[in-house]
Amino acid sequence: MKYQFPKDFMWGVATAAAQIEGAAFEDGRGPSIWDVFSRIPGKIHGGDLPEVACDSYHRYEEDIALMKKMGIRSYRFSFSWSRIIPDGTGEINPEGIRYYKNLIACLKKNGIVPNATMYHWDLPYALQIQGGFGNRNIVQWFCRYAGVLLDNFGEDVDLWVTFNEPIAVYVGHAYGFFAPGLKDEKYARQCLHNLMLCHGEAVKLFRSRKLANAKIGIVVDVWKHYPAREGNEEDEAIATFQNEIAGYGMFLHPLFLGGYSDELTRYMKEKDMTPEIREGDMDVICQKLDFYGLNFYNGLYDNADEIRKREEIRKAGGNYQDRPVYHEEAIRDVLHMLVEKYGITIPIYVTENGLMQEDGPDVEKILNDEERIRYVRNVLKALHGAMEDGICVKGYYLWSLLDNFEWSGGYSMRYGLHYTNYKTLERVPKKSAGWYAQVIADDGFEE
Ligand code: GCO
Secondary structure, three states, X not given: OEEEOOOOOEEEEEOOHHHHOOOOOOOOOOOEHHHHHOOOXXXXXXXXXXXXXXXHHXXXXXXXXXXXXXXXXXXXXXXOHHHHOOOOOOOOOHHHHHHHHHHHHHHHHOOOEEEEXXXXXXXXHHHHOOOHHHOOOHHHHHHHHHHHHHHHHOOOXXXXXXXXXXXXXXXXXXXXXXXXXXXXXXHHHHHHHHHHHHHHHHHHHHHHHOOOOOEEEEEEEOOXXXXXXXXXXXXXXXXXXXXXXXXXXXXXXXXXXXXXXXXXXXXXXXXXXXXOOOOOHHHHHOOOOOEEEEEOOOOEEXXXXXXXXXXXXXXXXXXXXXXXXXXXXXXXXXXXXXXXXXXXXXXXXXXXXXXXXXOOOOHHHHHOOHHHHHHHHHHHHHHHHHHHOOOOEEEEEEEOOEOOOOHHHOOOEEOOOEEEOOOOOOEEXXXXXXXXXXXXXXXXXXX
16 A cells, blocks of 8 residues: 655654754853753763764754755754853854854755754753743743744744753653753742743744744644553553643643643642642643644553562662563554644644664664664554544654764664764764655655
């Protein structure tokens, strides 16, 4: 059967500033929370630092040439706040503006549509020491930054994203394994509330600019949890918790339905973690958007007995390696949920999807990434199914163009269509790059 996608389907690749740019201390850039966090011993796998990463700050033309060669139609990247306004609120850095102007001009010259994220996890450190997202002034700080972006690039970016995966801010404040490395769930809940206000105010600002061709949305990742044993109350309770209280429900409910869900409201009350919510906040958060960006990696099945077993091994100091089980097909159900539960009828882009490979000495093995091809093909099949069901999906962005700095995983986790040699900074296409290029050329694949 032929999995045929529409002729104007937006085939893309995605990256993020902190993961690829490097040049962390060049041309006036200020430190971000990831520059600081990664210097804390033990936080990043292998002690890796994001300071050079893929050096895309200097090699963006080469990266765009790779995209051009593959026939990529759209590039999803992010702006680095600390490159644009090094201390978060003060002077605008002309070198930062120049870099993104050049990047966008080069994309346009090559016929690649820019899809740009304002915030992909890399807060200027100067703002973190003033409380970061926990300080309600973040709304003014962020709006100033968003205004600078819109002043300089407003017309040139077709698709604007306010925030990428806001859950990272929760992880960084409640669990500590992302920057800034705090472990305070109550504070984390306030951060998320303030972050969503930043989003809402930025959308209002964007609307006031009346940019003729630009659209705006947000990217929320959905890792949907399912009870492993249907009808098992324990499994079901875990899945509900993971979805509504510690997962996508934290965002999708306020963003698309308005207000926090009953489950989350009850939970925050019980734990004395209800954030400060001022009158009108929930209306600001629930803005009408032009599109929704879905980051999808997997569907997860929770089995209470197995979770307990793992906990026991961990408590006893044991080691276990979870073999990832892939449920690529879950994307179809997730897309249905977006429409049916959250009423999302605006166009949807899959703004990230991809597969991790562990680093190792055998480069040939990494280049021959059959597993990635199989995984992406399965996702695309399920996505195609959802589109046949009538769900409006306009594009798909593979994560990622090239192996890059995978946050706490450092350089040990490779998601690229291209292999990055971190010694020479050479990029080498993997098998999947050729395969994806063919999918794009044919607007689908035969199977
Ligand atoms: C995300 C992150 C990416 C990760 C990718 C793989 O938005 O999830 O933006 O930066 O690298 O998800 O884990």
